[in-house]
Amino acid sequence: MRSPKDFFAPLAVGAPDPVREIPNPPSRMIHFFDPSNPKMAAKVPDLAPKVDVLLGNLEDGVTADRKEEARAGLVRIARDTDFGRTQLWTRVNSFDSPWALDDLITLVTEIGDKLDVIMVPKVEGARDIHYVDRLLAQLEARVGLRRPLLVHAILETAGGVANVEEIAGASPRMQGISLGPADLAASRRMKTTRVGGGHPGYLVRADPVGDDPHAGRTTYQQDLWHYTVARMVDACVAHGILPYYGPFGDIRDVVACEDQFRNAYLLGCVGAWSLHPAQIDIARKVFSPAPTEVAWARRVIAAMGDGTGAVMLDGKMQDDATVKQCRVVAELADALAERDPELAEAYAVSAAATEEARAE
Numbered sequence: 001m002r003s004p005k006d007f008f009a010p011l012a013v014g015a016p017d018p019v020r021e022i023p024n025p026p027s028r029m030i031h032f033f034d035p036s037n038p039k040m041a042a043k044v045p046d047l048a049p050k051v052d053v054l055l056g057n058l059e060d061g062v063t064a065d066r067k068e069e070a071r072a073g074l075v076r077i078a079r080d081t082d083f084g085r086t087q088l089w090t091r092v093n094s095f096d097s098p099w100a101l102d103d104l105i106t107l108v109t110e111i112g113d114k115l116d117v118i119m120v121p122k123v124e125g126a127r128d129i130h131y132v133d134r135l136l137a138q139l140e141a142r143v144g145l146r147r148p149l150l151v152h153a154i155l156e157t158a159g160g161v162a163n164v165e166e167i168a169g170a171s172p173r174m175q176g177i178s179l180g181p182a183d184l185a186a187s188r189r190m191k192t193t194r195v196g197g198g199h200p201g202y203l204v205r206a207d208p209v210g211d212d213p214h215a216g217r218t219t220y221q222q223d224l225w226h227y228t229v230a231r232m233v234d235a236c237v238a239h240g241i242l243p244y245y246g247p248f249g250d251i252r253d254v255v256a257c258e259d260q261f262r263n264a265y266l267l268g269c270v271g272a273w274s275l276h277p278a279q280i281d282i283a284r285k286v287f288s289p290a291p292t293e294v295a296w297a298r299r300v301i302a303a304m305g306d307g308t309g310a311v312m313l314d315g316k317m318q319d320d321a322t323v324k325q326c327r328v329v330a331e332l333a334d335a336l337a338e339r340d341p342e343l344a345e346a347y348a349v350s351a352a353a354t355e356e357a358r359a360e
Protein backbone atom coordinates (compact mmCIF):
# COMPACT_ATOMS: atom_id res chain seq x y z
CA MET A 1 0.00 0.00 0.00
CA ARG A 2 1.38 3.42 -0.97
CA SER A 3 1.58 6.05 1.75
CA PRO A 4 -1.28 8.55 1.48
CA LYS A 5 1.43 11.25 1.22
CA ASP A 6 2.79 9.92 -2.09
CA PHE A 7 -0.32 8.28 -3.51
CA PHE A 8 -0.49 10.83 -6.33
CA ALA A 9 3.23 11.02 -7.05
CA PRO A 10 4.27 9.73 -10.53
CA LEU A 11 6.03 6.35 -10.27
CA ALA A 12 8.76 7.20 -12.81
CA VAL A 13 10.69 10.36 -13.58
CA GLY A 14 9.01 12.00 -16.56
CA ALA A 15 5.70 10.12 -16.23
CA PRO A 16 2.53 12.23 -16.22
CA ASP A 17 0.83 13.13 -12.94
CA PRO A 18 -1.86 10.60 -11.99
CA VAL A 19 -5.47 11.79 -12.29
CA ARG A 20 -7.17 12.94 -9.07
CA GLU A 21 -10.64 12.01 -10.24
CA ILE A 22 -11.65 9.18 -12.54
CA PRO A 23 -13.27 10.54 -15.71
CA ASN A 24 -16.80 9.26 -16.17
CA PRO A 25 -17.90 9.72 -19.77
CA PRO A 26 -20.68 7.31 -20.85
CA SER A 27 -19.44 3.70 -20.82
CA ARG A 28 -22.72 1.82 -21.00
CA MET A 29 -21.28 -0.83 -23.30
CA ILE A 30 -17.67 -1.97 -23.59
CA HIS A 31 -17.75 -3.55 -27.02
CA PHE A 32 -15.26 -6.39 -27.45
CA PHE A 33 -13.64 -7.18 -30.80
CA ASP A 34 -10.79 -9.45 -31.80
CA PRO A 35 -8.31 -7.30 -33.76
CA SER A 36 -6.95 -10.43 -35.48
CA ASN A 37 -10.39 -11.23 -36.94
CA PRO A 38 -10.64 -9.44 -40.33
CA LYS A 39 -14.46 -9.41 -40.32
CA MET A 40 -14.63 -7.82 -36.87
CA ALA A 41 -11.81 -5.41 -37.63
CA ALA A 42 -13.63 -4.26 -40.77
CA LYS A 43 -16.67 -3.35 -38.67
CA VAL A 44 -14.78 -1.09 -36.24
CA PRO A 45 -15.25 2.22 -38.15
CA ASP A 46 -19.02 1.63 -38.36
CA LEU A 47 -19.28 0.45 -34.74
CA ALA A 48 -17.26 3.33 -33.28
CA PRO A 49 -20.05 5.94 -33.35
CA LYS A 50 -22.58 3.41 -31.99
CA VAL A 51 -20.78 2.39 -28.80
CA ASP A 52 -19.35 4.21 -25.78
CA VAL A 53 -16.23 2.05 -25.56
CA LEU A 54 -14.47 -0.12 -28.15
CA LEU A 55 -12.14 -2.71 -26.66
CA GLY A 56 -9.48 -4.50 -28.66
CA ASN A 57 -9.28 -7.86 -26.91
CA LEU A 58 -5.95 -9.66 -26.83
CA GLU A 59 -6.72 -12.22 -24.09
CA ASP A 60 -9.19 -15.12 -23.89
CA GLY A 61 -11.24 -15.48 -27.05
CA VAL A 62 -8.13 -14.93 -29.22
CA THR A 63 -6.36 -18.15 -30.17
CA ALA A 64 -2.77 -18.63 -28.99
CA ASP A 65 -1.43 -18.65 -32.56
CA ARG A 66 -3.03 -15.23 -33.29
CA LYS A 67 -1.89 -13.28 -30.22
CA GLU A 68 0.80 -11.36 -32.12
CA GLU A 69 -1.57 -10.70 -35.02
CA ALA A 70 -4.20 -9.37 -32.59
CA ARG A 71 -1.65 -7.03 -30.98
CA ALA A 72 -0.39 -5.75 -34.35
CA GLY A 73 -3.98 -5.47 -35.60
CA LEU A 74 -4.95 -3.28 -32.67
CA VAL A 75 -1.98 -0.98 -33.31
CA ARG A 76 -3.03 -0.67 -36.96
CA ILE A 77 -6.70 -0.07 -36.15
CA ALA A 78 -5.89 2.51 -33.47
CA ARG A 79 -3.73 4.47 -35.91
CA ASP A 80 -6.12 4.28 -38.86
CA THR A 81 -9.46 4.91 -37.16
CA ASP A 82 -11.12 8.14 -36.09
CA PHE A 83 -12.90 7.09 -32.89
CA GLY A 84 -14.55 10.47 -32.32
CA ARG A 85 -15.60 10.65 -28.67
CA THR A 86 -15.70 6.86 -28.33
CA GLN A 87 -13.10 5.55 -25.92
CA LEU A 88 -10.54 2.95 -27.01
CA TRP A 89 -9.64 0.31 -24.45
CA THR A 90 -7.70 -2.92 -24.63
CA ARG A 91 -7.65 -6.15 -22.62
CA VAL A 92 -4.06 -7.43 -22.39
CA ASN A 93 -3.10 -11.01 -21.67
CA SER A 94 -2.76 -12.16 -18.07
CA PHE A 95 0.51 -11.43 -16.31
CA ASP A 96 1.51 -15.09 -16.06
CA SER A 97 1.24 -15.54 -19.85
CA PRO A 98 4.06 -15.27 -22.42
CA TRP A 99 2.32 -12.29 -24.12
CA ALA A 100 1.52 -9.74 -21.41
CA LEU A 101 4.86 -7.94 -21.28
CA ASP A 102 5.00 -7.42 -25.05
CA ASP A 103 1.34 -6.39 -25.06
CA LEU A 104 2.06 -3.59 -22.61
CA ILE A 105 5.35 -2.46 -24.16
CA THR A 106 4.00 -2.46 -27.72
CA LEU A 107 0.65 -0.87 -27.01
CA VAL A 108 1.92 1.92 -24.77
CA THR A 109 4.87 2.82 -26.97
CA GLU A 110 2.98 2.56 -30.28
CA ILE A 111 -0.54 3.79 -29.47
CA GLY A 112 -0.39 4.99 -25.85
CA ASP A 113 -1.77 8.36 -26.96
CA LYS A 114 -4.86 6.69 -28.46
CA LEU A 115 -5.68 4.33 -25.57
CA ASP A 116 -7.79 5.36 -22.61
CA VAL A 117 -7.90 2.26 -20.41
CA ILE A 118 -5.96 -1.00 -20.11
CA MET A 119 -8.04 -3.89 -18.81
CA VAL A 120 -6.07 -6.40 -16.76
CA PRO A 121 -7.48 -9.93 -16.43
CA LYS A 122 -7.25 -12.35 -13.50
CA VAL A 123 -6.19 -9.73 -10.96
CA GLU A 124 -5.54 -11.51 -7.65
CA GLY A 125 -4.63 -8.59 -5.42
CA ALA A 126 -3.03 -5.15 -5.15
CA ARG A 127 0.33 -6.63 -6.16
CA ASP A 128 -0.86 -7.08 -9.76
CA ILE A 129 -1.98 -3.45 -9.92
CA HIS A 130 1.29 -2.23 -8.36
CA TYR A 131 3.22 -4.14 -11.02
CA VAL A 132 1.33 -2.62 -13.95
CA ASP A 133 1.27 0.82 -12.29
CA ARG A 134 5.06 1.09 -12.20
CA LEU A 135 5.57 -0.45 -15.62
CA LEU A 136 3.06 1.93 -17.22
CA ALA A 137 4.79 4.90 -15.57
CA GLN A 138 8.15 3.79 -17.01
CA LEU A 139 6.67 3.33 -20.49
CA GLU A 140 4.76 6.63 -20.37
CA ALA A 141 8.00 8.40 -19.43
CA ARG A 142 9.87 6.64 -22.24
CA VAL A 143 7.48 7.86 -24.94
CA GLY A 144 6.59 11.18 -23.30
CA LEU A 145 2.88 10.62 -22.80
CA ARG A 146 1.20 13.63 -21.18
CA ARG A 147 -1.95 11.77 -20.10
CA PRO A 148 -1.73 8.77 -17.77
CA LEU A 149 -3.26 5.49 -18.90
CA LEU A 150 -5.95 4.13 -16.62
CA VAL A 151 -6.29 0.54 -15.42
CA HIS A 152 -9.40 -1.63 -15.21
CA ALA A 153 -9.34 -4.94 -13.32
CA ILE A 154 -11.43 -8.02 -14.05
CA LEU A 155 -12.81 -9.68 -10.93
CA GLU A 156 -12.55 -13.30 -11.94
CA THR A 157 -10.69 -15.24 -9.28
CA ALA A 158 -11.72 -16.17 -5.76
CA GLY A 159 -8.57 -14.40 -4.53
CA GLY A 160 -9.53 -11.27 -6.44
CA VAL A 161 -12.96 -11.21 -4.82
CA ALA A 162 -11.42 -11.69 -1.37
CA ASN A 163 -9.10 -8.73 -2.10
CA VAL A 164 -11.48 -6.53 -4.07
CA GLU A 165 -11.23 -3.51 -1.75
CA GLU A 166 -7.42 -3.41 -1.92
CA ILE A 167 -7.55 -3.84 -5.70
CA ALA A 168 -9.97 -0.93 -6.07
CA GLY A 169 -7.71 1.35 -4.02
CA ALA A 170 -4.32 0.10 -5.22
CA SER A 171 -3.48 3.01 -7.55
CA PRO A 172 -4.83 6.35 -8.74
CA ARG A 173 -4.91 4.70 -12.18
CA MET A 174 -7.72 2.37 -11.13
CA GLN A 175 -10.64 3.31 -13.40
CA GLY A 176 -13.01 0.44 -12.64
CA ILE A 177 -13.68 -3.24 -12.18
CA SER A 178 -15.74 -5.72 -14.24
CA LEU A 179 -17.23 -8.99 -13.11
CA GLY A 180 -15.73 -11.96 -14.98
CA PRO A 181 -18.31 -14.70 -14.35
CA ALA A 182 -16.70 -17.42 -16.50
CA ASP A 183 -13.22 -17.52 -14.98
CA LEU A 184 -14.67 -16.72 -11.57
CA ALA A 185 -16.98 -19.73 -11.78
CA ALA A 186 -14.01 -21.93 -12.69
CA SER A 187 -11.80 -20.46 -9.96
CA ARG A 188 -14.48 -21.00 -7.32
CA ARG A 189 -15.33 -24.49 -8.61
CA MET A 190 -18.91 -23.37 -9.16
CA LYS A 191 -20.76 -26.00 -11.19
CA THR A 192 -22.18 -23.72 -13.87
CA THR A 193 -20.84 -23.93 -17.42
CA ARG A 194 -22.59 -20.69 -18.51
CA VAL A 195 -21.00 -17.26 -19.04
CA GLY A 196 -22.99 -15.13 -16.60
CA GLY A 197 -26.72 -15.27 -16.13
CA GLY A 198 -28.83 -17.44 -13.86
CA HIS A 199 -29.09 -21.20 -13.53
CA PRO A 200 -32.34 -23.18 -13.18
CA GLY A 201 -30.81 -25.23 -10.38
CA TYR A 202 -30.04 -22.20 -8.18
CA LEU A 203 -33.43 -21.52 -6.65
CA VAL A 204 -35.62 -21.24 -3.61
CA ARG A 205 -38.91 -23.12 -3.29
CA ALA A 206 -42.18 -22.17 -1.61
CA ASP A 207 -43.22 -24.19 1.45
CA PRO A 208 -45.21 -27.44 0.92
CA VAL A 209 -48.99 -27.01 0.93
CA GLY A 210 -49.89 -30.50 2.18
CA ASP A 211 -48.24 -33.86 2.75
CA ASP A 212 -46.92 -34.18 -0.79
CA PRO A 213 -43.53 -32.40 -0.90
CA HIS A 214 -43.75 -32.28 -4.71
CA ALA A 215 -47.19 -30.73 -5.16
CA GLY A 216 -47.88 -27.10 -6.03
CA ARG A 217 -44.64 -25.52 -4.90
CA THR A 218 -43.54 -22.52 -6.89
CA THR A 219 -39.80 -22.10 -7.36
CA TYR A 220 -37.94 -18.85 -7.84
CA GLN A 221 -34.65 -18.78 -9.72
CA GLN A 222 -31.99 -16.76 -7.89
CA ASP A 223 -29.13 -14.62 -9.19
CA LEU A 224 -25.80 -16.46 -8.86
CA TRP A 225 -23.91 -13.17 -9.22
CA HIS A 226 -25.76 -10.97 -6.78
CA TYR A 227 -23.24 -11.25 -3.93
CA THR A 228 -20.21 -10.61 -6.10
CA VAL A 229 -21.71 -7.70 -8.04
CA ALA A 230 -22.91 -6.02 -4.84
CA ARG A 231 -19.51 -6.47 -3.20
CA MET A 232 -17.74 -5.15 -6.29
CA VAL A 233 -20.02 -2.08 -6.44
CA ASP A 234 -19.30 -1.19 -2.80
CA ALA A 235 -15.54 -1.61 -3.28
CA CYS A 236 -15.58 0.55 -6.40
CA VAL A 237 -17.75 3.34 -5.05
CA ALA A 238 -15.79 3.47 -1.79
CA HIS A 239 -12.65 4.12 -3.88
CA GLY A 240 -14.18 6.51 -6.43
CA ILE A 241 -13.98 4.10 -9.37
CA LEU A 242 -16.60 2.53 -11.67
CA PRO A 243 -18.23 -0.93 -11.48
CA TYR A 244 -19.32 -2.92 -14.56
CA TYR A 245 -21.10 -6.16 -15.20
CA GLY A 246 -18.99 -8.26 -17.64
CA PRO A 247 -20.05 -10.65 -20.42
CA PHE A 248 -23.30 -12.50 -21.03
CA GLY A 249 -22.43 -15.52 -23.14
CA ASP A 250 -25.81 -16.65 -24.46
CA ILE A 251 -25.89 -14.27 -27.40
CA ARG A 252 -29.26 -15.55 -28.67
CA ASP A 253 -31.00 -15.07 -25.33
CA VAL A 254 -31.47 -11.34 -25.61
CA VAL A 255 -34.19 -11.38 -22.94
CA ALA A 256 -32.06 -12.94 -20.18
CA CYS A 257 -29.14 -10.74 -21.22
CA GLU A 258 -31.31 -7.67 -20.68
CA ASP A 259 -32.39 -8.99 -17.27
CA GLN A 260 -28.80 -9.64 -16.17
CA PHE A 261 -27.68 -6.19 -17.36
CA ARG A 262 -30.65 -4.56 -15.60
CA ASN A 263 -29.89 -6.29 -12.29
CA ALA A 264 -26.37 -4.87 -12.53
CA TYR A 265 -27.68 -1.40 -13.48
CA LEU A 266 -30.08 -1.35 -10.54
CA LEU A 267 -27.28 -2.43 -8.17
CA GLY A 268 -25.06 0.46 -9.30
CA CYS A 269 -23.05 -0.73 -12.31
CA VAL A 270 -22.47 1.87 -15.04
CA GLY A 271 -22.22 -0.56 -17.97
CA ALA A 272 -21.64 -4.10 -19.26
CA TRP A 273 -19.68 -5.80 -22.02
CA SER A 274 -21.13 -6.42 -25.46
CA LEU A 275 -19.60 -9.47 -27.11
CA HIS A 276 -21.73 -9.34 -30.24
CA PRO A 277 -23.34 -6.42 -32.13
CA ALA A 278 -26.75 -7.74 -30.94
CA GLN A 279 -25.86 -6.83 -27.35
CA ILE A 280 -24.99 -3.17 -28.03
CA ASP A 281 -28.56 -1.89 -28.07
CA ILE A 282 -29.46 -4.00 -25.04
CA ALA A 283 -26.76 -2.26 -23.01
CA ARG A 284 -27.77 1.16 -24.37
CA LYS A 285 -31.38 0.58 -23.38
CA VAL A 286 -30.63 -0.80 -19.92
CA PHE A 287 -27.89 1.60 -18.82
CA SER A 288 -29.76 4.74 -19.97
CA PRO A 289 -32.48 5.64 -17.46
CA ALA A 290 -36.02 5.41 -18.82
CA PRO A 291 -37.56 8.81 -19.70
CA THR A 292 -40.35 8.22 -17.15
CA GLU A 293 -37.74 7.65 -14.40
CA VAL A 294 -35.92 10.81 -15.43
CA ALA A 295 -39.13 12.82 -15.42
CA TRP A 296 -39.96 11.52 -11.93
CA ALA A 297 -36.45 12.29 -10.67
CA ARG A 298 -36.70 15.85 -11.96
CA ARG A 299 -40.10 16.29 -10.31
CA VAL A 300 -38.72 15.18 -6.96
CA ILE A 301 -35.71 17.48 -7.30
CA ALA A 302 -37.98 20.43 -8.16
CA ALA A 303 -40.38 19.62 -5.31
CA MET A 304 -37.57 19.34 -2.79
CA GLY A 305 -36.33 22.93 -3.26
CA ASP A 306 -33.04 23.22 -1.37
CA GLY A 307 -32.98 19.43 -0.90
CA THR A 308 -33.91 19.34 2.79
CA GLY A 309 -37.08 18.43 4.64
CA ALA A 310 -39.90 16.09 3.70
CA VAL A 311 -42.71 16.42 1.14
CA MET A 312 -45.40 14.16 -0.28
CA LEU A 313 -45.46 13.52 -4.03
CA ASP A 314 -48.10 11.21 -5.54
CA GLY A 315 -48.52 9.57 -2.14
CA LYS A 316 -44.79 8.94 -1.72
CA MET A 317 -42.61 10.54 0.93
CA GLN A 318 -39.60 12.47 -0.40
CA ASP A 319 -36.75 13.78 1.73
CA ASP A 320 -33.03 14.59 1.77
CA ALA A 321 -32.14 10.98 0.88
CA THR A 322 -34.63 10.46 -1.94
CA VAL A 323 -33.54 13.70 -3.61
CA LYS A 324 -30.00 12.29 -3.68
CA GLN A 325 -31.30 9.12 -5.33
CA CYS A 326 -33.10 11.25 -7.88
CA ARG A 327 -29.99 13.33 -8.57
CA VAL A 328 -28.13 10.13 -9.50
CA VAL A 329 -30.73 9.44 -12.19
CA ALA A 330 -31.08 13.04 -13.39
CA GLU A 331 -27.33 13.62 -13.59
CA LEU A 332 -26.83 10.40 -15.54
CA ALA A 333 -29.59 11.48 -17.93
CA ASP A 334 -27.96 14.90 -18.44
CA ALA A 335 -24.56 13.32 -19.12
CA LEU A 336 -26.03 10.87 -21.64
CA ALA A 337 -28.20 13.52 -23.32
CA GLU A 338 -25.10 15.58 -23.94
CA ARG A 339 -23.75 12.72 -26.11
CA ASP A 340 -26.87 11.10 -27.49
CA PRO A 341 -29.35 13.28 -29.45
CA GLU A 342 -32.08 10.60 -29.35
CA LEU A 343 -31.93 10.42 -25.57
CA ALA A 344 -31.73 14.21 -25.33
CA GLU A 345 -35.01 14.40 -27.19
CA ALA A 346 -36.66 11.62 -25.16
CA TYR A 347 -35.65 13.26 -21.88
CA ALA A 348 -36.71 16.73 -23.07
CA VAL A 349 -40.08 15.38 -24.20
CA SER A 350 -40.62 13.68 -20.85
CA ALA A 351 -39.66 16.91 -19.05
CA ALA A 352 -42.19 18.88 -21.13
CA ALA A 353 -44.91 16.29 -20.45
CA THR A 354 -44.21 16.47 -16.73
CA GLU A 355 -44.44 20.26 -16.78
CA GLU A 356 -47.74 20.05 -18.65
CA ALA A 357 -49.16 17.52 -16.19
CA ARG A 358 -48.17 19.71 -13.27
CA ALA A 359 -49.71 22.80 -14.84
CA GLU A 360 -53.08 21.03 -15.36
Ligand SMILES: CC(=O)SCCNC(=O)CCNC(=O)[C@H](O)C(C)(C)COP(=O)(O)OP(=O)(O)OC[C@H]1O[C@@H](n2cnc3c(N)ncnc32)[C@H](O)[C@@H]1OP(=O)(O)O
Pocket (backbone or CB within 6 Å): 031, 032, 033, 034, 039, 040, 043, 057, 060, 061, 182, 183, 195, 247, 251, 274, 275, 276, 277
Ligand atom coordinates in the same frame (compact mmCIF):
# COMPACT_ATOMS: atom_id res chain seq x y z
C1 LIG B 1 -15.39 -14.82 -20.90
C2 LIG B 1 -14.74 -13.74 -21.70
O1 LIG B 1 -13.57 -13.50 -21.60
S1 LIG B 1 -15.77 -12.85 -22.74
C3 LIG B 1 -14.65 -11.94 -23.77
C4 LIG B 1 -13.94 -12.80 -24.81
N1 LIG B 1 -14.82 -13.20 -25.86
C5 LIG B 1 -15.10 -12.36 -26.90
O2 LIG B 1 -14.59 -11.27 -26.96
C6 LIG B 1 -16.06 -12.87 -27.94
C7 LIG B 1 -16.38 -11.78 -28.95
N2 LIG B 1 -17.40 -12.21 -29.86
C8 LIG B 1 -17.21 -13.19 -30.78
O3 LIG B 1 -16.12 -13.76 -30.91
C9 LIG B 1 -18.36 -13.53 -31.68
O4 LIG B 1 -19.38 -12.60 -31.54
C10 LIG B 1 -18.97 -14.93 -31.46
C11 LIG B 1 -17.92 -16.02 -31.63
C12 LIG B 1 -19.58 -15.03 -30.07
C13 LIG B 1 -20.09 -15.13 -32.48
O5 LIG B 1 -19.56 -14.86 -33.75
P1 LIG B 1 -20.31 -15.31 -35.09
O6 LIG B 1 -20.63 -16.77 -34.98
O7 LIG B 1 -19.51 -14.85 -36.23
O8 LIG B 1 -21.66 -14.49 -34.94
P2 LIG B 1 -22.60 -14.00 -36.11
O9 LIG B 1 -22.57 -14.94 -37.27
O10 LIG B 1 -23.94 -13.74 -35.49
O11 LIG B 1 -21.95 -12.61 -36.51
C14 LIG B 1 -22.58 -11.74 -37.41
C15 LIG B 1 -21.57 -10.77 -37.91
O12 LIG B 1 -21.12 -9.94 -36.83
C16 LIG B 1 -19.72 -10.02 -36.71
N3 LIG B 1 -19.39 -9.97 -35.29
C17 LIG B 1 -19.63 -10.92 -34.35
N4 LIG B 1 -19.17 -10.49 -33.16
C18 LIG B 1 -18.64 -9.28 -33.34
C19 LIG B 1 -18.02 -8.35 -32.49
N5 LIG B 1 -17.83 -8.60 -31.18
N6 LIG B 1 -17.60 -7.17 -33.00
C20 LIG B 1 -17.76 -6.92 -34.31
N7 LIG B 1 -18.33 -7.76 -35.19
C21 LIG B 1 -18.78 -8.93 -34.70
C22 LIG B 1 -19.33 -11.34 -37.34
O13 LIG B 1 -18.00 -11.32 -37.78
C23 LIG B 1 -20.32 -11.43 -38.48
O14 LIG B 1 -19.82 -10.62 -39.52
P3 LIG B 1 -20.29 -10.87 -41.07
O15 LIG B 1 -21.75 -10.49 -41.13
O16 LIG B 1 -19.43 -9.94 -41.87
O17 LIG B 1 -20.07 -12.33 -41.37
Ligand SMILES: CC(=O)C(=O)O
Pocket (backbone or CB within 6 Å): 060, 121, 154, 156, 179, 180, 181, 182, 183, 184, 195, 246, 247
Ligand atom coordinates in the same frame (compact mmCIF):
# COMPACT_ATOMS: atom_id res chain seq x y z
C1 LIG C 1 -15.04 -11.72 -18.32
C2 LIG C 1 -14.14 -12.83 -18.23
O1 LIG C 1 -13.02 -12.75 -18.62
C3 LIG C 1 -14.65 -14.04 -17.65
O2 LIG C 1 -15.86 -14.12 -17.38
O3 LIG C 1 -13.84 -14.95 -17.45
Ligand SMILES: [Mg+2]
Pocket (backbone or CB within 6 Å): 060, 121, 156, 180, 182, 183
Ligand atom coordinates in the same frame (compact mmCIF):
# COMPACT_ATOMS: atom_id res chain seq x y z
MG1 LIG D 1 -11.84 -14.36 -18.02
